Amino acid sequence: MQTPSEQTTRWLNYGILLAGLMPFLQLAQGGFAHELGANPVETIAHTTGLWALRLLLATLAITPLRAIRGWHWLARMRRGIALLGFFYATLHVLNYLVFDHFFDWREIVQDVLRRPHIAAGLTSFLIMVPLAATSSKSVAKRLGSRSWQRLHRGAYAAAIAGVFHYFWLVKQDTSSPALYAAILALLLCLRLDAASRTRPGDRNHSGHQPSSSHPSGIAKPRPTQ
Amino acid sequence: MSKMRSPKIDPSEITPKEIYQARRLFMRMAAGVTLAALAPSVPRAGEALPGVRKSRYVLPDALTPYADATRYNNFYEFGTDKESPARLAGRLKTRPWTIAVEGEVHKPKVFDIDELLKLAPLEERIYRMRCVEAWSMVVPWAGFSLAELLKRVEPTGNAKFVEFTTLHDPEQMPGQNSSLLEWPYREGLRLDEAMHPLTLLAFGLYGEVLPNQNGAPLRLVVPWKYGFKSAKSIVRIRLLEHQPVSTWMRAGPNEYGFYANVNPLVDHPRWSQAKERRLGEFFKQPTLMFNGYAEDVAQLYAGMDLQKLF
Ligand code: HEM
Numbered sequence: 001m002q003t004p005s006e007q008t009t010r011w012l013n014y015g016i017l018l019a020g021l022m023p024f025l026q027l028a029q030g031g032f033a034h035e036l037g038a039n040p041v042e043t044i045a046h047t048t049g050l051w052a053l054r055l056l057l058a059t060l061a062i063t064p065l066r067a068i069r070g071w072h073w074l075a076r077m078r079r080g081i082a083l084l085g086f087f088y089a090t091l092h093v094l095n096y097l098v099f100d101h102f103f104d105w106r107e108i109v110q111d112v113l114r115r116p117h118i119a120a121g122l123t124s125f126l127i128m129v130p131l132a133a134t135s136s137k138s139v140a141k142r143l144g145s146r147s148w149q150r151l152h153r154g155a156y157a158a159a160i161a162g163v164f165h166y167f168w169l170v171k172q173d174t175s176s177p178a179l180y181a182a183i184l185a186l187l188l189c190l191r192l193d194a195a196s197r198t199r200p201g202d203r204n205h206s207g208h209q210p211s212s213s214h215p216s217g218i219a220k221p222r223p224t225q
Numbered sequence: 226m227s228k229m230r231s232p233k234i235d236p237s238e239i240t241p242k243e244i245y246q247a248r249r250l251f252m253r254m255a256a257g258v259t260l261a262a263l264a265p266s267v268p269r270a271g272e273a274l275p276g277v278r279k280s281r282y283v284l285p286d287a288l289t290p291y292a293d294a295t296r297y298n299n300f301y302e303f304g305t306d307k308e309s310p311a312r313l314a315g316r317l318k319t320r321p322w323t324i325a326v327e328g329e330v331h332k333p334k335v336f337d338i339d340e341l342l343k344l345a346p347l348e349e350r351i352y353r354m355r356c357v358e359a360w361s362m363v364v365p366w367a368g369f370s371l372a373e374l375l376k377r378v379e380p381t382g383n384a385k386f387v388e389f390t391t392l393h394d395p396e397q398m399p400g401q402n403s404s405l406l407e408w409p410y411r412e413g414l415r416l417d418e419a420m421h422p423l424t425l426l427a428f429g430l431y432g433e434v435l436p437n438q439n440g441a442p443l444r445l446v447v448p449w450k451y452g453f454k455s456a457k458s459i460v461r462i463r464l465l466e467h468q469p470v471s472t473w474m475r476a477g478p479n480e481y482g483f484y485a486n487v488n489p490l491v492d493h494p495r496w497s498q499a500k501e502r503r504l505g506e507f508f509k510q511p512t513l514m515f516n517g518y519a520e521d522v523a524q525l526y527a528g529m530d531l532q533k534l535f
Contacts, residue, residue, distance in 0.1 A: 038297035038504040099507050172405055173305040
């Protein structure tokens with residue numbers, strides 16, 4: 001695939017933003033029109049939770065796609081996709097705080113302590129917060145490429161916690177969380193495989209090279225494979 | 226000039242309009258009645274259930290909108306999400322339908338559903354329904370106490386428990402193709418719980434024939450227990466000497482007990498039962514002990530450790 005121009009990339013990013021906001025706009029519209037079904041809070045929890053997880057996994061899929069298909073330009077979409085995921089995670093958590101517990105902190109602390117799936121969800125969210133906070137190019141520059149990358153490897157931990165959260169919360173039918181777990185397992189395998197192939201001194205390797213790509217994804221265009 | 230005259234008609238011979246219209250209506254009705262007599266009429270969901278009397282079982286709570294009560298259902302026989310039952314339950318054939326009442330009884334009998342409908346007068350009873358998943362609704366059911374049926378089959382001295390079995394037919398119930406739960410669905414009550422006047426055998430809701438997704442043609446409604454205790458689309462009622470193992474007990478013994486009484490003080494291992502969300506509402510409200518029926522049923526559990534026997 002040809003590397004798109006600067007202009008095209010910008011439009012692609014707008015497109016992703018717009019498409020990514022569709023589920024939110026639908027929720028908002030449905031909320032005002034009283035069309036979120038018999039259990040609106042559950043509808044909100046499901047929609048926001050699933051999109052948070054999907055977008056997180058999509059973020060993690062970018063590195064392997066670059067390595068395997070050579071679509072390095074995808075890196076420039078990463079920040080937008082990741083922040084959309086964080087946006088849905090935030091809505092998801094707010095929905096829980098407001099409609100499930102109405103800021104009853106005692107109740108919330110008990111919920112976290114007693115219920116592994118809530119603890120896992122919280123873990124996932126708390127890992128995402130610093131990643132979102134350091135996602136801008138200027139912060140990334142200040143942190144330096146190496147420490148930025150180390151920090152942002154946390155995205156895998158957030159995804160793992162998110163999948164556990166989903167697995168543990170369903171009542172009986174684990175088919176859907178199992179699907180997300182399978183996708184995450186595949187992504188982790190690819191990541192570990194890439195890491196094992198990229199050894200120090202192995203500079204010419206065509207696989208993943210953490211130190212050579214800019215954190216926020218403004219990688220120098222590379223020849224496609 | 227033509228002298229053709231139309232034959233003279235005496236005004237008295239002309240059928241008044243009202244009469245011939247009435248005749249036509251009569252003919253049409255006669256045809257309808259004949260057809261109905263030839264093909265046994267199948268009461269359809271949405272049709273009025275005749276002869277339902279008001280009862281003393283009313284509540285101050287607002288009724289759940291009909292659309293919510295009939296489109297947001299847990300009925301794993303038709304899939305695990307809440308919308309599937311309303312979408313897929315059209316495949317269920319509710320006639321002919323029989324219910325075998327057997328086991329520890331003196332007079333076991335297989336009832337036809339239409340015979341059962343006439344066993345006792347149908348009453349409208351407005352009950353709270355509390356799902357184990359912490360949501361709830363308020364529904365006007367139509368039916369009569371299960372005790373009416375149990376009395377007629379005369380339980381033996383050995384009968385201590387009652388087991389309810391749902392239809393097992395993956396052709397009609399596509400959710401049964403998955404092995405998520407062990408089919409057929411089984412539930413159980415202690416005999417004194419089953420004989421309690423609150424325990425309802427329901428054939429309708431909102432004055433209408435029960436929609437398939439709500440457990441047609443007949444289901445149990447035990448208002449002080451979590452919803453899953455109220456077995457749907459029942460084909461067999463068996464009286465037993467020993468406590469049966471219900472489907473959900475088998476699926477998750479530490480999550481679902483035999484009693485499953487609504488109890489805000491005993492949490493589900495994975496979520497709190499202290500509050501519930503009424504369908505259609507955003508904020509939760511406190512859950513009441515025995516779902517608000519403590520006055521009627523608490524004595525059934527006197528001296529029992531409800532933390533252990535959840
Ligand atoms: C403090 C953090 C979090 C809390 C308290 C929380 C709470 C919940 C609750 C209570 C539900 C169940 C909703 C229901 O079935 O009614 C839920 C579902 C879900 N959550 Fe979270 N969550 C948190 C963070 C996250 C994060 C970070 C993600 C994604 C990475 C996530 C993904 C999901 C998913 C996928 C579902 C299931 C949706 C479905 O069943 O269709 N959650 N969450």
